[in-house]
Amino acid sequence: ADVTLRMHQFLPEQANVPQNILIPWIKKIQEESGGRIEIQHFPAMQLGGKPPQLMDQVIDGIADIVWTLPGYTPGRFSRTEVFELPFTMTNAEAVSKAYWELGEELMLDQDFKEIKVLGLWVHGPGLIHSKEPIRSVKDLNGVKLRAPTRVTNAMFKNLGATPIGMPIPAVPAALSKGVIDATVIPWEVTGALKVSELVTNHTTFGDDTLYTATFVLAMNKDRYNALPDDLKAVIDANSGLNFSAFAGKQMQADDAAPRKAAMDRGNTIIDLTPDQVAEWKAAAAKTTTDWVAEMDAKGLDGTGLLSKATDLIAKHTK
Amino acid sequence: MLNWVERVARAMAVIGGIVLIALILLTCMSVLGRGLNTFGHSSLLEGLSQGLADLLLATGVSPINGDFEIVEAGVAFAIFSFLPICQLYAAHATVDIFTSTLSPAKNRLIKAFWEVVLTAIILLITWRLYAGMESKMSYGETTFLLQFPVWWAYAASFVSAVVASFVGLYCAYARVAEIITGRHYLPYTEGAVH
Amino acid sequence: MSMLELGYLSFPVLLVLIFLRAPIGLAMMICGAGGLYLAMGGSSMVLAKLKSETYTTFSSYSLTIIPMFLLMGQFASLSGMSTSLFKAAESWLGHRKGGVAMAAVGACAGFGAICGSSLATAATMSRVALPELRQYGYAGGFATATLAAGGTLGILIPPSVILVIYAILTEQNIAKLFLAAFIPGILAAIGYIITISIYVRVYPKAAGTKAPVPYSERMKALLDVWPVLLVFGLVVGGIYLGWFTPTEGASVGAAGTGLIALVRGNLNWGVLKASIIATATSTAMIFFIVLGAGFYNSFLALSQVPQELSGWVVSQGFSPWTVLTLVLIFYLVFGCLMDSLSMILLTIPIFFPVISVLDFGMSQEHVAIWFGILVLIVVEVGLITPPVGMNLFIINAMATKTKMSETYKAVIWFVASDLVRVVLLVLFPVITLFLLPD
Ligand code: NA
Ligand code: NA
Numbered sequence: 001a002d003v004t005l006r007m008h009q010f011l012p013e014q015a016n017v018p019q020n021i022l023i024p025w026i027k028k029i030q031e032e033s034g035g036r037i038e039i040q041h042f043p044a045m046q047l048g049g050k051p052p053q054l055m056d057q058v059i060d061g062i063a064d065i066v067w068t069l070p071g072y073t074p075g076r077f078s079r080t081e082v083f084e085l086p087f088t089m090t091n092a093e094a095v096s097k098a099y100w101e102l103g104e105e106l107m108l109d110q111d112f113k114e115i116k117v118l119g120l121w122v123h124g125p126g127l128i129h130s131k132e133p134i135r136s137v138k139d140l141n142g143v144k145l146r147a148p149t150r151v152t153n154a155m156f157k158n159l160g161a162t163p164i165g166m167p168i169p170a171v172p173a174a175l176s177k178g179v180i181d182a183t184v185i186p187w188e189v190t191g192a193l194k195v196s197e198l199v200t201n202h203t204t205f206g207d208d209t210l211y212t213a214t215f216v217l218a219m220n221k222d223r224y225n226a227l228p229d230d231l232k233a234v235i236d237a238n239s240g241l242n243f244s245a246f247a248g249k250q251m252q253a254d255d256a257a258p259r260k261a262a263m264d265r266g267n268t269i270i271d272l273t274p275d276q277v278a279e280w281k282a283a284a285a286k287t288t289t290d291w292v293a294e295m296d297a298k299g300l301d302g303t304g305l306l307s308k309a310t311d312l313i314a315k316h317t318k
Numbered sequence: 319m320l321n322w323v324e325r326v327a328r329a330m331a332v333i334g335g336i337v338l339i340a341l342i343l344l345t346c347m348s349v350l351g352r353g354l355n356t357f358g359h360s361s362l363l364e365g366l367s368q369g370l371a372d373l374l375l376a377t378g379v380s381p382i383n384g385d386f387e388i389v390e391a392g393v394a395f396a397i398f399s400f401l402p403i404c405q406l407y408a409a410h411a412t413v414d415i416f417t418s419t420l421s422p423a424k425n426r427l428i429k430a431f432w433e434v435v436l437t438a439i440i441l442l443i444t445w446r447l448y449a450g451m452e453s454k455m456s457y458g459e460t461t462f463l464l465q466f467p468v469w470w471a472y473a474a475s476f477v478s479a480v481v482a483s484f485v486g487l488y489c490a491y492a493r494v495a496e497i498i499t500g501r502h503y504l505p506y507t508e509g510a511v512h
Numbered sequence: 513m514s515m516l517e518l519g520y521l522s523f524p525v526l527l528v529l530i531f532l533r534a535p536i537g538l539a540m541m542i543c544g545a546g547g548l549y550l551a552m553g554g555s556s557m558v559l560a561k562l563k564s565e566t567y568t569t570f571s572s573y574s575l576t577i578i579p580m581f582l583l584m585g586q587f588a589s590l591s592g593m594s595t596s597l598f599k600a601a602e603s604w605l606g607h608r609k610g611g612v613a614m615a616a617v618g619a620c621a622g623f624g625a626i627c628g629s630s631l632a633t634a635a636t637m638s639r640v641a642l643p644e645l646r647q648y649g650y651a652g653g654f655a656t657a658t659l660a661a662g663g664t665l666g667i668l669i670p671p672s673v674i675l676v677i678y679a680i681l682t683e684q685n686i687a688k689l690f691l692a693a694f695i696p697g698i699l700a701a702i703g704y705i706i707t708i709s710i711y712v713r714v715y716p717k718a719a720g721t722k723a724p725v726p727y728s729e730r731m732k733a734l735l736d737v738w739p740v741l742l743v744f745g746l747v748v749g750g751i752y753l754g755w756f757t758p759t760e761g762a763s764v765g766a767a768g769t770g771l772i773a774l775v776r777g778n779l780n781w782g783v784l785k786a787s788i789i790a791t792a793t794s795t796a797m798i799f800f801i802v803l804g805a806g807f808y809n810s811f812l813a814l815s816q817v818p819q820e821l822s823g824w825v826v827s828q829g830f831s832p833w834t835v836l837t838l839v840l841i842f843y844l845v846f847g848c849l850m851d852s853l854s855m856i857l858l859t860i861p862i863f864f865p866v867i868s869v870l871d872f873g874m875s876q877e878h879v880a881i882w883f884g885i886l887v888l889i890v891v892e893v894g895l896i897t898p899p900v901g902m903n904l905f906i907i908n909a910m911a912t913k914t915k916m917s918e919t920y921k922a923v924i925w926f927v928a929s930d931l932v933r934v935v936l937l938v939l940f941p942v943i944t945l946f947l948l949p950d
Contacts, residue, residue, distance in 0.1 A: 006814070012682075014864075040816070048561065048810035050568050056453065060560030075460040075467075142359035144352065144381070153463055162355065165386040165463045167573070170757070172679070179352075179757055328789060335788030338579055339770075345763035349756045386573060389759075394571035396579065397799050403789060404796030410535035411797055411905035413916050417533040428533050436538050446562035453563065475567055 001038035003231060005223065008063035010051040013043040016188055016254040021247050022067060022217075025238060033234045039065070055218070059114045064223045070111070070214055074150045077111045078300055080214040082309040083122055084151045085291060086284035089209040090317040096121035096248025098312035099214060100241045106305070112216070116224040118239035119217035123186045124252030125209040126152075130182035131175075133201045133270055137283045145182040146171055152184055152211050155287040172198060186212070187255035187262075196262035203270045205277050215247075320503060323488045327402040330481050334399025341392045344385055352381035384464035391461075391471035398478035402485035405436065407505060423497075430493035437486035444479040451476055515551045519815025522547050526808070527899065536905055537797075537804035544807030551814060561810065569803045573759060578631065579795040580762035585636030586787035587769040587779070596736040602644070603733040607724035610712035612648050613658045614705045616641040620662030621701040624669035630852070630895055634663025634903040635794050638910050649720025653918025654711065656911050657896075660903040660919065661704050661926035664892040667852075669697035674856055674891065678884045682864050684877070691947050692881045696889065696937055703929040711925050718922075739776075743768040797909060801902065809855075818846075818859055832870035836883075839863050840890050840934065847894015852902075855891055874941065881948070882941045886934065893930045896923050 007026065011018055018041070026039040045051065047063060054068035055076070070077035071084065080099070082088070089095050099120045108117055128134055130143065140161040146168075147153045153163045164180055168189075174180045175198040183195060190196055217239070224235065263269060272280070288306070295302025357363055358374040382388075404410060408429075417428055451472035459468045492503035513521075522543045529539035545558045552558075569575075601615030608614065620637045638659045645655035667674050670690035679689050712719045725733070747765040750756050756764060773779040812818060821842065830838065846855055867883050868876055895903040898920040908916050937943055 042813060046810075046813040048806050048813075049565055050572075053564050053568060056564060057560070060556070060563070062557055062560050073457070073459045074462055074465060076457045142355060142375070144356070150462060150465075162352075162380050163383075163463065164352075164381060165384060170574075174757060177753075177757065178356075178755075179760075328785075331792035332785055332788050335583075335785075335792060338583065338788075338791070339766075341576075342580060342583070342763045342766045345760050346767045349760050349764060353755065389576055390571040390573050393573075393576045393579065394567055397570040397795060400579075400792035400796035401800075404793045404800070407793055409793040409797050409909060410537065410800060411909045412533050412535050413530050413899060413905070416531045418915060418917070425533075432534050432538065435542070436535060439538060439541060443562060443566050446559060447566060449559075450563040450567060471571070472567060475570070 002036040003227065004038045004040060005064040005219075006040050006042060006047070007065040007067070008042045008045070008047045008054060008057060009067040010045050010054065011043060012192075013041070015043075015192055017067070017251065018043055020250050020254060025217075025243070028238055029234060032237065033231055037231055037234065055115075058218050058220050061220050061222070063220075065118070065217065065219045067215065067217050070216055071149045077107075077216075078295060078298065079107050079111050079305060080120075080216075081149070081151050081291065082302075082305045083214050083313075084149050084211055085288050085306070086151070086155050086211055087205075087208055087281050088288075088306075088310060088313065089122065089125065089212040090313055091209075092122050092124045092212065092248035092252035093245050094316035094318070095212060095313055096244045097241060097316040098309060099248075100244040101312050102305075102309055105308075112218070114221065115218040116221050117216060118219055118235070119215075119244045119247055121215050121244045121248035121251070122212040123215070123248075124188060124212070124255040125204070126184060126186050126211045126213065127205070128182055128184050128203040128210070129190065129195050129199045130201045130203065131199050132181065133268065134182065134203045135270055135272065135276065137279055143182050144180045145184060146174065146180050147184050149211070149213050151287065151291060154290065155211070155284055156184070158286050158290075159283055168193070171195070175199060184211070186251070187259045188251055189258075191258035191261065196258065196265055196267055200267050201270060202262060202267060203272065205272050205280065206274055208274075208277050208281070210280070217247075319488070320492070320505070323485055324406060324505065326481060327406045327485050330399045330478060331403040334396040334478070337392050337399070338396045341389050341396075344382060344388060348382040348385040351379050354379040355381065384461065387461040387464055387466075391474070394471060395474040395478060398475040398482065401440065401478070401482040405440070405482065405489055406485055410436070426493075426497050430490075430497055433486075433493040434490045437483075437490040440479070440486045441483050444476070444483045447472065447476050447479050513550070515815045516817060516820060518547055518551055519812055519817035522808075522811065522815075530899065535800070536900070537800035537802075540801070540804030540808040544804065544809070544811040547811035547815065548807075551811070561807070565806060566803060569806055570799055575799070575802065577759050577762045578635075578798055579791055580759070580766045581633075581636050582639075582791045582794050583787060584762065584766040584769045585639045586791050587766065587773050588640065596733070600730075600733040600737045602648075602722065603725040603730040606648070606722040608709075609716075609721075610708040610719045612645055612722065613650060613654065613708045613712075613719065616645065616658055617662045617665075617701055617704045617708065620659070620665045621669060621697075624665035624667075624697070630664050630666040630892065631798055631902055631906060633666025634660060634895075635798070635906050635910070637662060638907045639790070642907075642911055648722050651715070651718040651918070651922070652911060652914030653920075653922040654715070654718040656904070656907045656914050656919040657922035657926055658704070658708065659907050660896045660901065660923055661707075661929075663903045663907070664895055664930075665697060665701055665704075667888065667892055668693065668700045670694060672888065674852060674888055675884065678856060678860060678887065682860060682868075682880055682884065684880050684884060688948055689881055689884055692885050692944050693888065694947060695943055696885055696933070699933055699936075699943070700889075700930070703933050704926060707925050707929040711922070739772045743772065794906070794910070798906065801905070832872055835870060836867065836872075836886075836938065839867065840886060840938070843887060843890040844893060844897070847891055848897050848900055852891040852894055855894070856887070860887070872941070874945075878941070878945050878948075882937075882944050885944045886937060889930065889934055889937065893927060893934070896930075897927055898923070 007022065009022065023041065026041060029037050029039060049057060051068065052072040054066040055073055057063045058066040070080040083095055083099050099122060103117065103120045134140060137159050140156065140159050143161045144164050145156060145161050146166055147156050147163045156163050166174055171183050172193050175183060224232065292302035292306055295305060354374060358371050358379065363371045417425055451469050454469040454472055460466060461468060489504065496503055526539055526543045529542060530536060548558050549555055601618055602612055605611040605615045616637065619641065620633060623633050623637055641659055642655060670693045672693060675689045675693060743765055746768060747761045750761055750764060770779065868880060872879050895901050898904065904919055904923060908914060908919050
């Protein structure tokens with residue numbers, strides 16, 4: 001190979017995202033470049049450090065490509081949080097497209113100016129997995145839960161729950177030992193974390209979605225710029241809007257098997273009616289207004305971000 | 319000079335230890351708060367007396383918000399604060415299986431050599447920690463729950479790392495001086511005594 | 513030179529540095545950083561890693577358990593609680609041949625039931641037990657080897673940090689893995705006690721004798737340990753009943769032990785300072801090794817040496833049992849050089865898919881759990897195999913008068929006991945899977 005690139009990410013190799021998105025992407029790049037690009041995959045943080053450092057690692061050239069969550073470093077990529085606000089998400093494919101388009105317009109030259117962004121996507125609908133059934137907002141009162149993002153932490157605090165901070169691998173032990181009563185993640189992750197074995201209730205929100213989280217596949221800028229034009233073209237052909245849409249769609253598709261597994265175990269899937277969801281939406285609205293005010297105060301035009309994001313999501317949601 | 323360096327190293331370790339103890343107490347309070355909070359919401363207490371349950375919850379008992387983040391930031395500071403005393407007391411793990419057969423003079427030379435290298439590495443670590451702090455500062459990165467700037471934690475650790483660098487420089491100087499003058503300047507030249 | 517060749521070359525270089533008396537953490541760091549420098553043709557990657565990696569390593573929440581348990585051991589030791597614990601164990605076992613060492617193993621097993629880390633168990637129990645072993649005339653190397661081996665019970669007996677990592681990497685049930693580790697963990701303790709009784713018969717001078725204690729005194733000694741039992745019971749019970757996580761358990765244990773010392777009037781400012789200084793030196797030593805291991809492992813991962821080696825192992829077309837044996841031997845060999853947690857993180861993603869498709873005549877889940885326990889044991893053996901055994905280093909640094917070579921000689925016996933147990937567990941998977949629900 002003319003060029004060898006190192007891809008670093010936090011999940012084990014056999015997890016869904018590496019198996020169904022990253023490794024196929026690597027193979028495609030290698031094939032389409034006629035073997036001139038080789039990508040070495042280092043899963044499970046094999047090159048050292050912790051997940052929040054992935055972004056610095058790709059900027060500093062410790063890795064050439066990383067897959068990570070902008071939310072791992074709160075305060076740094078604040079604009080991406082607009083897609084994580086409660087009940088803005090529709091389906092992962094549409095929101096990923098919206099995320100890419102808004103990213104192109106506002107983030108690539110600002111938030112992400114130090115990296116070459118290859119893909120921006122979100123996971124499938126996030127939901128609540130709990131020991132005791134949670135139907136209405138008041139059922140959250142005093143529930144200790146691990147929330148995945150800065151925004152969801154704020155939201156669950158507003159809703160009366162007690163968010164407890166811990167890294168995601170600590171969730172199974174914390175659930176089994178009663179350190180937490182619930183966790184908030186998409187179905188896709190529940191398989192690997194054995195969540196369905198540890199809780200019996202899963203609260204979903206009908207056609208609405210409580211939240212999602214944003215991802216980014218990023219490349220070191222100098223490494224990208226140093227590629228000959230024909231190899232740049234191979235990377236370009238496999239990044240951007242279409243790739244982001246594919247990745248989001250794939251992650252949502254990966255929700256199906258763990259969801260079925262939970263049902264096969266006889267777990268209760270509580271699917272809220274539109275009336276019930278309305279109560280949640282009303283209660284969560286404060287989180288959104290708080291966020292907009294916070295962004296406005298930071299000079300990031302929260303109001304504009306939210307309206308642009310909602311318009312783009314509406315445009316892509318069929 | 320040794321007296322003075324040792325006092326600084328010990329003071330640093332004690333400060334780190336007090337931070338560690340504070341983290342231990344904080345974690346215990348968080349556990350207690352979580353336990354009482356769960357008890358207040360439990361059907362047992364609500365069954366016994368709803369009023370008592372409400373009263374307990376009204377006191378606001380709950381786990382300490384962001385305890386996890388405080389522990390992570392605090393323990394990093396504590397461990398950086400422990401480095402100077404570890405170096406001064408030559409407490410780093412070594413294998414003496416081959417060098418024990420060499421002459422005392424050669425052993426002194428070997429020890430001085432590694433002391434210098436170790437000090438160089440600690441200086442390097444300190445410098446890079448400063449760079450890390452600068453980058454966290456420029457990005458405005460915060461923690462998850464408490465949302466305090468991450469660079470604060472780096473800055474606290476950096477202070478300890480600077481002390482570790484000074485102690486390291488003194489140790490390196492003393493070991494080299496030991497070769498030249500043949501006298502002992504450091505407290506524990508044959509490994510750690512605890 | 514290719515990266516792979518650099519990776520292979522780093523093994524002898526690391527050994528030479530360590531034998532030249534380089535601090536272990538420093539040697540690993542030099543090999544890791546030097547390897548990265550040569551592989552990348554410049555210092556940018558090393559400098560970039562150092563920017564955040566030291567801080568991140570030192571701020572690890574799960575590793576916080578180490579200084580906490582060390583401090584707990586200090587409080588227990590300096591306030592006289594550890595002495596009463598040992599007196600109790602000794603009063604019942606001490607008059608036997610090698611009895612004090614056996615009591616140390618028993619205490620390690622007890623401590624292992626509340627601590628998920630082998631290094632923390634080794635370090636804490638050494639503080640408690642080394643002075644006692646010395647007092648009763650146990651040979652230096654025998655004492656350190658006993659404690660190094662006993663320390664491995666920290667990860668063998670659940671809870672275990674390594675098992676949690678394995679469970680997450682392989683998507684297995686943590687509770688089942690803990691359950692499966694229980695009998696092998698007890699077997700390990702029994703194996704070490706048998707090893708001690710054989711050792712003192714082969715080397716009668718390695719252990720002093722202690723006069724038997726009358727039963728009335730034994731009962732009294734047993735009563736004296738109630739504060740220890742209270743704290744341990746609270747910590748063990750609390751962790752198992754779900755009152756708190758292991759790190760929180762360590763906090764509760766340290767606070768509880770400190771409180772008891774305070775109430776007993778044994779904890780004044782001077783004692784507190786001494787406890788802190790001792791905790792500080794051991795903690796810094798351990799974390800410096802963890803830091804160095806992190807650097808070295810990043811370099812090894814980059815050089816692809818572990819991948820190449822494991823790829824070779826599985827490409828030979830052997831029978832399932834041969835592959836399993838080769839994998840376990842691979843861990844034993846690598847365990848001589850590498851840190852266990854990093855080794856698991858590096859290799860399980862490569863070995864596990866291979867092992868899980870082989871037919872051992874049992875369900876996939878059972879294979880996964882059985883393999884997990886076997887791997888746990890062989891990486892644990894790595895902690896006490898010369899030349900690079902983390903437990904050996906930690907305990908030897910505490911036993912200043914004992915030469916590393918003496919520890920090496922005595923620990924071979926415990927390694928042999930481990931190997932016997934591995935063979936038993938490989939031949940009879942039922943020992944591991946017995947407690948599991950269907
Ligand atoms: Na354990
Ligand atoms: Na070893």
